[in-house]
Amino acid sequence: MKNKPLNPLTFWPQAIGDLALGIYTFLHWPKSLSSRVDPPVTVNEQFFGINIATSSDERSDDYVLDHVRELGFKHVRLDFTYDSIGGDAERLLHKALDQGLEVLLDIFPSFEDAQQISKDPGADQRWYEFVETIFSRYGVHKDQLIFEIGNTPNRGKWSGFSSIGYINAWNIVSPLMDKYDVRIAGPNISDFEPLGNISYLRAMKRISQVPPIHTTNLFVERVIEPEANDHRVLGDWARDWLRLNLVKKARAIDAIGKELGCEETYCTYKCWTIRRLNRWSDDPEQKQADYLMRYMVLAATSGALDRVYWGPLVCNRDGIIDCGAEGYPEVDNVSHYREIRGNFEDYRVRPAFKALKQANQLLAGATCIQAVHSQNGIHHFVFVNDQQQEFHISWCRDGFSLPIGLVYPNAWDDEVSFTNVLGETLTTAPTQINEQPLVIRFNSIHPRWRPDADKLAGLPDMTVLNIPAEQRQYLPFNNSNWRGALAVNDGQNLDDTLAALLPEALETAPVDHLIRDKRNKVWNITTPTNGTLTIKLNRAVGGKRLSYRFLPSKGKRHWDNAAAMLRAGINTPQPVAYFERHQLSGIEPNYYVTEFLPGAFSSRDVFSSINNGEADFRGMSHEYLLETIGNFVCRMHDAGIIHRDLSSGNILLTQDGDTATPYLIDIGRAKLKKKLNLRERLIDVMRIVYKLDWPDRERLVSYYEKAYGKEVKGWRQAAKYYEFKQRSKKNIKGKLKFKKKR
Missing domain, CATH: 3.20.20.80 (Glycosidases)
Known part of the structure; x- marks a missing residue:
């Protein structure tokens, strides 16, 4: 050495x-x-x-x-x-x-x-x-x-x-x-x-x-x-x-x-x-x-x-x-x-x-001759292999989907075939490009099939369209008054669906049930294309008219959060549409539409039944319902979701015999992160237990802790703080009302 x-x-x-x-x-x-791919590049x-x-x-x-x-x-x-x-x-x-x-x-x-x-x-x-x-x-x-x-x-x-x-x-x-x-x-x-x-x-x-x-x-x-x-x-x-x-x-x-x-x-x-x-x-x-x-x-x-x-x-x-x-x-x-x-x-x-x-079979020795690697979430690559065959690989960032007609407006011919990311041949031409890479193969070199790279890269940030759902597809929407997205059920006509879902139609349809009409309006209608729906009209009032100028509209936030929750396996009513204005969308009236949950009840109803000393609720034991709610909140947190307004009225449950399935609603303020810390979990925990007495709070949190696998330290102090905060707000509002009466 x-x-x-x-x-x-x-x-x-x-x-x-x-x-x-x-x-x-x-x-x-x-x-x-x-930070972008610069063709030509031979692999x-x-x-x-x-x-x-x-x-x-x-x-x-x-x-x-x-x-x-x-x-x-x-x-x-x-x-x-x-x-x-x-x-x-x-x-x-x-x-x-x-x-x-x-x-x-x-x-x-x-x-x-x-x-x-x-x-x-x-x-x-x-x-x-x-x-x-x-x-x-x-x-x-x-x-x-x-x-x-x-x-x-x-x-x-x-x-x-x-x-x-x-x-x-x-x-x-x-x-x-x-x-x-x-x-x-x-x-x-x-x-x-x-x-x-x-x-x-x-x-x-x-x-x-x-x-x-x-x-x-x-x-x-x-x-x-x-x-x-x-x-x-x-x-x-x-x-x-x-x-x-x-x-x-x-x-x-x-x-x-x-x-x-x-x-x-x-x-x-x-x-x-x-x-x-x-x-x-x-x-x-x-x-x-x-x-x-x-x-x-x-x-x-x-x-x-x-x-x-x-x-x-x-x-x-x-x-x-x-x-x-x-x-x-x-x-x-x-x-x-x-x-x-x-x-x-x-x-x-x-x-x-x-x-x-498949990556090795496709890419090794191939030459990339065109690439869109864009900040707007669209990724599209054109390759030519040594056999003088052209193939394209395309995908969107997670959660997004792009109608394939925006990329390839012409009808496909017999020389085109499609395979998924696993190399499996698709029997029908896809209608969407989503987060799973799509491979489009041509028998020879086809310049006419190459999309305009500058046009693709210049598209605005995409609407979240990749939402788990059966027998429907989600499409972007844009006209002179509104932009947004909507669900079109299989076998239904886009024009008929639009006629039922555009804001003008939502506002003039007969109201089945008015749920709330204060700062925001929430109501139910029945449509010929999508059945019974729940509509939320978001209005910006007071200081929100300033702060919301710099934020996406609440309708879009509801839509994006719902998509992310459903992909993470967290229930929320299936989104049907959202619409916002082109300009100042955060402060102009905007709409979020979901499927209606028939027969649903809220956690608040369960908590009222407990506080009233009833034996059970709809034939289900209070203990079972508290466990269901506690597990659901913990699972939501484990998925990286903070609701930030988790009152007992914002968890709905549907009943099927002796079982209950929870759903999150009013999700416009929710935040999604990779992993939540204890403080972020407490933001929701202190709110969900608020309507319960202390012994019942202990029971609910014990189920949360069991699902979490560890003690939720500090939740009692957080609950006391939130209780003091709510009591103080009520006192201030009461005094203000008293002064107005005088």
Whole structure:
């Protein structure tokens, strides 16, 4: 071992200088690097890869390699550390090489030795000897092996590395790179941390050399959607100014590597975990497939990445094949994908596997000749493959839907076919483009089918139209008086539906029941096209006429919130329409229309029955109803929804025999977030318990806590505060009324 450990007295001043240069560079790049795809871009034929591992059950080896072949991949990535020699990982490595696969072999010390690099000579020596063993044993496979040095050094809790520890690990083995003349990659920075990429690469270059292949893990999971601008860099205020989406991030990372001498840029690990997707989707496996395709299209057309390896092939939490195991390994797979933990008999292919297979078949070697990657939520890509066939891939951001006639106004001919994100052929032409990528294939090159890219990118922000519903479609609406959206039931005529739902018709239709007519008006009517409906007319009065000038109309807020709630599996009456004015929509009268819930009662009715000492309510026990309400509120919070006006009258329930189903109403003030903190939960809890006596409040909150899995600390103080606030408001209003009478 020739190289000595670095001296901290000289290393840290140099590292601080590297960091300062990195900050200076980073502050200039976001302005100059584009966040949009710039065709033409030809995708590397070897662009797609996958991380693999095996288990002690040798049948897993063949299973893994068979599925790699089914994906059509020519290369894989495999983690390799001290106990891999002579173990399951080395057995899998031999089989992969025998089958002609190219392997990106990620080699790193044990967690304990990574912590001791440069501190313990014994750890340094073991690391050097391990790398020399690997290079001497497998260096002959130069055409099939790339050696990646290190695993997520910026995540010390996973890898064991400190900043100086990783640079020392690189320094220790750098003589071996020249000795064995092997292909090297690194430093494997996790997530988008460009200052880390700059600092590590500068230090690596200063002490020996930069790797020819610059590796990083471009995660976007915490911003949820692949297309989203990252709000975590400088906060929400700078999100849309920086526009740090996946395309711009990839270009920034690639520019860092190229400036410092790296030849290629690989993203070595990317996934969405099923557990995280389950928070905001009622079908997390389908959502994983959708996001995979959307991510791969953007990554491939960015022109910045030479290769992307998807996360683990087989894993229960984030694999595209479920291993069937419970829980998750102690060390995150992104740092060390050690093994498949489940039983061989329990392996199950997920939809994302089919999506990745189709992505490889479509994109590898294809050229993107037109792209719309727009801030308005529309994404449309035109590709030509080496067989001179044209295909389009299109989708909308989550929650949105676009009538396909706005993109393709002409009638389809026989040369056109459609497939979904899983590669399944659609038997009928779709009417909408939504958040699930749609593939449109042509037998040859068809310039006439390409939509006007500038027109698509210039469309206004889309109306939320992707709402779970059966036997109906949601369409945008725009005329000289109103804009909005409406539901058209299957088999019904659009003109007839409009004639029944436009505000002029709503206002003149006979009123079945007037529910409220104060600041806002709520009433029921019966229509020939949509049956009985509930209409809410929103009016802006007082100070609202100023504040609502800067907000979407309440009708649109109701519509958007209802769509998001239904997609998250939280009941609210099915939206039918909303209408708002073109100008000053927040303060002009606007309308929100929903299906009527026949026979519904409110939580307030239940609470009154409890307070009146009745034995039950409509044949259902009070205990059951309190449990139902408590569970529903907790489930709503778990989905990231704060109602913000959760009075007992704003939860309706329908009855079917001896069971009750809750629905949220009056949802215009609701907010949707990724995850709620305790304070945000208390905003609703203190309101929903207000009409109950303290013993019954305790019962309701106990059911909420049971569903939540933990104690809701501070709810009593919050309820007392809200009770004082309401009592004070009533006293003030009473005094004002008394003065007016006098």
